[in-house]
Amino acid sequence: MKDNKIKLMSHLVAGYPTDELAFTAARALVDGGASILEVQLPFSDPSADGPAIQGACTEVLKRGYKTEDGLIFIAKLHKEFPEVSIYLMSYGSLVYTPGVENFCKKAAAAGVTGMIIPDLPFDFDEGLTAACQKNGMNNIPVAAPSMSPVRLKKMATAGFPYIYAALRTGITGTETSVDKATIDFLKATGEGGSKLYGGFGISNGNQAKALADSVEAIVAGSVFVRIITENKDNSEDLYKAVRAKAEELTNKNN
Amino acid sequence: MTHSDNGFFNSFGGKYVAEVLRGPLDELEIAFKEAMADPSFIKELETIQRDYIGRETPLLFAETATNLLGGAQIYIKLEGLANTGAHKINNAIGQCLLAKRMGKKRIIAETGAGQHGVAAAAACAKLGLDCTVYMGEVDVRRQQPNVAAMELYGAKVHAVTSGSRTLKDAVNEAMRDWAANPDTTHYVLGSALGPAPFPDMVREFQSVIGREVEKQVKERGLDVAAMIACVGGGSNSIGFFSPFIDKKEPVLIGVEAGGIGDGVGENAARMTGNAGREGIMHGYKSRFLLDDDGQALPTRSISAGLDYCGIGPQLAALGCSGRIKFTSARDDEALNAVKFFAKNEGVLFAMESAHAGAEAIRLAPTLPKDKAIIINMSGRGDKDVFITSPVFRKTEWLSFLHSEIERLEANEDIHTAQIMGK
């Protein structure tokens, strides 16, 4: 029996615009039907992100935000929403500098179940996959449509339980059209049996529906960061707007 | 260790990029190797090096400086005499020729001091390529003469307002652009850093400096004790040092920006400072100025071209192995060096290169007279009048700026009117 709800992994920048409002946003996402929260730890040089997310990260860091603050935020989310998986998204520098092993241990203790670190490639990950396994987490590599068929196959058959498929070349935050090429790319990425998360530029229910059958969950990020930015002065409006968008993407009210 | 082993220099280097950039990097690596093995490409490169860049550049005996300092003979490799005023043109021309060969029509570049931006813009103008240059807003402000030149060459200069609004943020912005447009666009990275194959490629295109030095030294029978270059990302230094890396001599010295002090945020000393550590950023593993979490720390230097939180992986590896010795020079020492060589040798160093000059001033008196030291003057200081004038002649400069503003506001801008046909 298949219900018509779409699984959503929604992205959130830890501490943006404040810890409190970020928490409100997370609640709205969960209430709106998100089953996975992808929490981005702000990094000074987020080279794969678009302006919305980059701006959010810069603002949080201006407050002197530390990795520890982000992990405290995650631990709080985990306590509040134990049924929701939390994936930590960031860049290699924040993982490598304190030591990959050490970082993974702390992340797992905070309640993280998966890591998405786009600039630690799956075949040069500085021990991330092993450290994740050791700590009961998954390393979730990011595939891109521009990957050579040989390289994509290598990733698809490397035994990762999950792969994050970035649906478009380029950066986050601009509109993606879901067409035959997208679906073909997803097929190739899932060839080895990995479950897929598909995202990049997903901002409306129609895109979500077009993807639903091809992925384990759809991923949406910049659209929420923009809604959060627009409503950062009013926590009630923020909750309502974020929840409404999550409901649209998860097809929750249909 | 003259080149990488599969993209790595000992443990430094690599391709730590999101998968979107992997394809373009692999494509570039193959194209670069093919081009360098193709005699027709090398011939084309050599012709343009001679006729357009103006190679070879002279090796000047700085006789007055030598006599004043009273020690080793000081020689200056005048890269500042290369067309567009700095060594950056060697790399820009090489990469733009390669991009053309790869069928790319559009070039993007990042720049700090603007010398790389100027070089990329000029190379694009020469070779008929479209050019966009990313530059931190702070650098746009302090390097206006170069921004003007880039625009004259027909480039679009994009002021980057994110992060610290300096070179590292321009690097991020250029990487994003490349990730979105890899089919049409080549990213001409301006220093010997970033993901493989850039460190190898930039070094090869800059190694023309070192090869000429090797020849010039032989012709004159010099006994070279030390070679000195400033180190931002490390392209002028690695190119200058390149033929000597596998030899035991001379001593190779890299000079980092000492800024205004030793405190965090006061300099850009990744090899010699307190905050330099191993890290992964901007697509490569090297030494960076990072906090305990791995966030980039703020940097500071009077010279925009040295104001960067990372260093090329090959230099980092050679620094760790001891083949290259690192030191730093502070802003005021660099300013003094500008003055010293301008007055005594008629050579105006770029602020970046003046860091190497400052080290030479310290080192020469400690060495015997029969030894030579060579400074790589990576660029000339025309671009820096807005930095040096307020220091050396503040009153005159203020009055000049005031009168320029008045003239512009009064619309007495006859030259523009003439050109525009008004």
Ligand SMILES: Cc1ncc(COP(=O)(O)O)c(C=O)c1O
């Ligand atoms: C004149 C000059 N010298 C040196 C540098 C430092 O760069 P690198 O260390 O890569 O040569 C720059 C960079 O902009 C420059 O413009």
